[in-house]
Amino acid sequence: MIIVCFHSGRAASQLYWEKLNMFRRIGCGLIALAMLGSGLNAPALAQDEEGGIAAIGSAFTYQGRLRQNGNIPPDGNIAFAFRLVDSGNVVIPGTPVLNQNLFVDGGLFTTTLDFGVSPFGGDRRFLRIAVAGTTLSPNPELTPAPYSMFSAAPWVTVGAEIFYNGNVGVGNTNPQNKLHVTDNGDALAIEGTDHVYMEFFPDGYAAGRKAWIGYGTPTSDNLTISNANADAHIIMSLPGTGGLGVDTGTPEAKLHVVNGTDSEPASGGFIISGFTNAANISIDNNEIMARDNGAVSTLFLNNDGGTVYTGANLQVNGRAQIGTTEATHKAIIEHTNNNTLRLIGPGATYGFDNAINLGDAEYVYIWEDTDDDMTLFCTDGGGPAGGGQFTLDADTIQWFASKPATVKLNDGTPVKMYAEESTEVLFNDHGRGQLQNGFAHIDLDAEFLQTVTISDEHPMSVFVQLEGDCNGVFVTNKTSTGFDVRELQNGRSDAPFTYRVIANRRLYEGLRMATTEEDKAANRRSREIMWPERVVPQTKPPTNDPQPTGPRARPGSAQPAAASATELTATGAK
Numbered sequence: 021m022i023i024v025c026f027h028s029g030r031a032a033s034q035l036y037w038e039k040l041n042m043f044r045r046i047g048c049g050l051i052a053l054a055m056l057g058s059g060l061n062a063p064a065l066a067q068d069e070e071g072g073i074a075a076i077g078s079a080f081t082y083q084g085r086l087r088q089n090g091n092i093p094p095d096g097n098i099a100f101a102f103r104l105v106d107s108g109n110v111v112i113p114g115t116p117v118l119n120q121n122l123f124v125d126g127g128l129f130t131t132t133l134d135f136g137v138s139p140f141g142g143d144r145r146f147l148r149i150a151v152a153g154t155t156l157s158p159n160p161e162l163t164p165a166p167y168s169m170f171s172a173a174p175w176v177t178v179g180a181e182i183f184y185n186g187n188v189g190v191g192n193t194n195p196q197n198k199l200h201v202t203d204n205g206d207a208l209a210i211e212g213t214d215h216v217y218m219e220f221f222p223d224g225y226a227a228g229r230k231a232w233i234g235y236g237t238p239t240s241d242n243l244t245i246s247n248a249n250a251d252a253h254i255i256m257s258l259p260g261t262g263g264l265g266v267d268t269g270t271p272e273a274k275l276h277v278v279n280g281t282d283s284e285p286a287s288g289g290f291i292i293s294g295f296t297n298a299a300n301i302s303i304d305n306n307e308i309m310a311r312d313n314g315a316v317s318t319l320f321l322n323n324d325g326g327t328v329y330t331g332a333n334l335q336v337n338g339r340a341q342i343g344t345t346e347a348t349h350k351a352i353i354e355h356t357n358n359n360t361l362r363l364i365g366p367g368a369t370y371g372f373d374n375a376i377n378l379g380d381a382e383y384v385y386i387w388e389d390t391d392d393d394m395t396l397f398c399t400d401g402g403g404p405a406g407g408g409q410f411t412l413d414a415d416t417i418q419w420f421a422s423k424p425a426t427v428k429l430n431d432g433t434p435v436k437m438y439a440e441e442s443t444e445v446l447f448n449d450h451g452r453g454q455l456q457n458g459f460a461h462i463d464l465d466a467e468f469l470q471t472v473t474i475s476d477e478h479p480m481s482v483f484v485q486l487e488g489d490c491n492g493v494f495v496t497n498k499t500s501t502g503f504d505v506r507e508l509q510n511g512r513s514d515a516p517f518t519y520r521v522i523a524n525r526r527l528y529e530g531l532r533m534a535t536t537e538e539d540k541a542a543n544r545r546s547r548e549i550m551w552p553e554r555v556v557p558q559t560k561p562p563t564n565d566p567q568p569t570g571p572r573a574r575p576g577s578a579q580p581a582a583a584s585a586t587e588l589t590a591t592g593a594k
Contacts, residue, residue: 079134080162085127086151092127101150104135105159109148112139214238283307286314363388393418415540445528445542447472454516455490458507464521472523474500478530480523488515 082102086093102118105111115135122129139145146159175184189195191202201207210216217234221227231247247254258264263271267279280290283302289309294300299317302309310319321328339347344354353360365374365388375387387395393413411418424436449468453460474480482495482503490513497504507513524530527546531538 077134078137079132081130082133082147083128083130086124086129087127093124095125096123097121098124098129099152100129100131102131102133103148103150104139105146105148107144107146109146109159111148112145115139210234215240217244278305280304283309283311285309285311285316413540415543416536418536444532445525446522447525448520448522450518450520452516452518453505455488455493455505455507455514457514458490458510458512460505460517461502462505462519463502468521469501471526473526473529474498474523478524480521483520483522485518486515487517488513490515493517 086098098121100120100122102120103111104115112135118133118135120131122131133147145162147162148159149156175182187195187198187200189200189202191207192200210218212235215235215238217232217236219229220231222230228248230249230252231245233245234243235241236244236246245254256264258274263274263276265271266275266277268276277290281288281304283289283304287296289302289304291303292300293303296311297313299310299312301319302311308319310317336351339349340351341347342351342353344352346352346354363374363376375385378384378386384396389395389411393411395411411420423439425439426434426436428434447468449465451462451465453462472480480498480503482498484493484495484505486493490507491511492508493505493515494508495503496506505517505519507515527549528542531542534542
């Protein structure tokens with residue numbers, strides 16, 4: 021039978037000091053457990069020769085003496101196996117079997133064992149030893165040693181207070197901060213009875229708290245982040261594509277808010293700017309509402325700033341007032357000059373090809389075509405043209421239907437009276453005359469003569485209607501200013517008559533069943549001579565209207581697209 025003898029204390033150390041030089045730090049059989057604290061998987065700390073902090077690890081020295089049948093066994097190498105067990109002789113899970121081949125001299129042996137720190141959580145631990153395959157009994161208990169007590173030396177205790185000047189690692193062996201916690205999940209918990217918070221003293225404790233995070237008021241369920249410095253801010257940095265989500269774990273913007281309520285005059289909204297008992301703005305997922313203490317209020321868009329651009333549809337369900345506070349109509353635009361309204365279509369350069377639609381479809385609309393002509397379409401058969409269209413440009417008016425005038429009969433029935441069409445551009449004048457002894461001379465109205473051309477190349481036509489008995493009459497001696505009327509067969513009557521004179525319009529002489537281009541050329545010539553102040557310039561004048569830039573501008577165009585810019589100007593005081 022093999023018996024192991026355990027020695028401890030100073031006397032045993034002196035007894036074997038001369039034979040075995042292995043007791044420089046602890047006595048024979050003294051178990052040294054080096055631990056920083058219960059349950060911490062970290063190396064023990066001790067002071068080095070210079071007074072600094074040095075790790076001494078989790079290993080400890082173990083020594084004993086073997087006896088066989090009361091005698092000291094022979095010297096030599098013997099196989100040992102060490103296991104760590106609890107008070108019930110159950111192996112501590114996760115601990116290794118330490119197999120060692122130790123040299124025994126006079127029954128004495130010594131070794132270094134290392135089961136790590138984690139098995140030593142405060143419960144009793146025992147050592148199971150097997151020598152040459154035979155398990156010894158009883159299991160010696162591992163008890164604290166001076167170095168295990170020294171493991172708490174860096175922590176200074178003053179009364180009920182404890183502090184430490186180094187870095188503390190929880191879950192790691194290389195803390196980089198004063199408190200460095202490494203874990204997956206609930207790494208840190210702060211618990212209070214009715215409220216709990218963290219305080220920050222950037223200028224020192226004596227200067228007072230400058231910020232705090234937590235539940236600062238007893239029984240309050242509101243988590244608060246507060247900066248007590250009146251001149252400072254609370255800043256959140258979200259580099260790259262990061263965002264702050266409110267009620268969403270996948271924010272798609274720098275600030276992403278969901279699960280709000282519909283904005284109402286007295287409540288609601290996803291985001292509120294201002295106090296709800298005064299003027300404020302509420303924003304929900306499709307609305308911006310101006311409110312004032314539970315009632316609706318006026319919403320100002322950039323009232324003291326510049327232009328407001330909208331790149332999509334702009335819908336007004338109430339009244340739209342631009343440049344005025346007048347509210348007599350659904351839409352009112354007021355301006356101090358002729359730059360009141362401008363429509364810009366998708367065409368290049370100046371944005372032609374735009375239209376104003378009247379009604380719920382394209383039945384009646386005003387349209388600017390590629391030639392800068394303005395056309396009024398009436399595709400359902402109604403309208404001022406009696407159905408169809410007419411086009412107006414700088415040089416001509418083109419009618420694509422008959423030109424009627426609508427009048428009422430005595431019973432109120434409306435009827436249409438149609439304009440007479442002609443193959444030439446003609447003016448006519450009417451008058452009255454009377455024969456005297458069978459002769460009359462008619463001088464044409466001087467103002468009428470200024471509007472027509474009467475010459476041998478472009479003679480006038482005269483039609484006479486007798487209103488008395490005579491032999492009949494004929495027209496003779498037509499000049500550029502008048503004509504003579506004579507009775508047939510040298511009659512000498514004094515019969516009255518009426519006449520009608522038709523002559524070519526001045527500057528349109530010779531224009532007969534003209535083409536569109538011929539008509540435009542004649543109109544252009546007429547304006548240049550008769551109306552030089554209204555001649556359309558060859559190039560359009562520049563505009564001072566602000567134009568959008570960047571993505572709002574149509575590529576290749578100096579003007580924005582029709583729906584890319586809308587200017588709203590609000591008036592009145594806030």
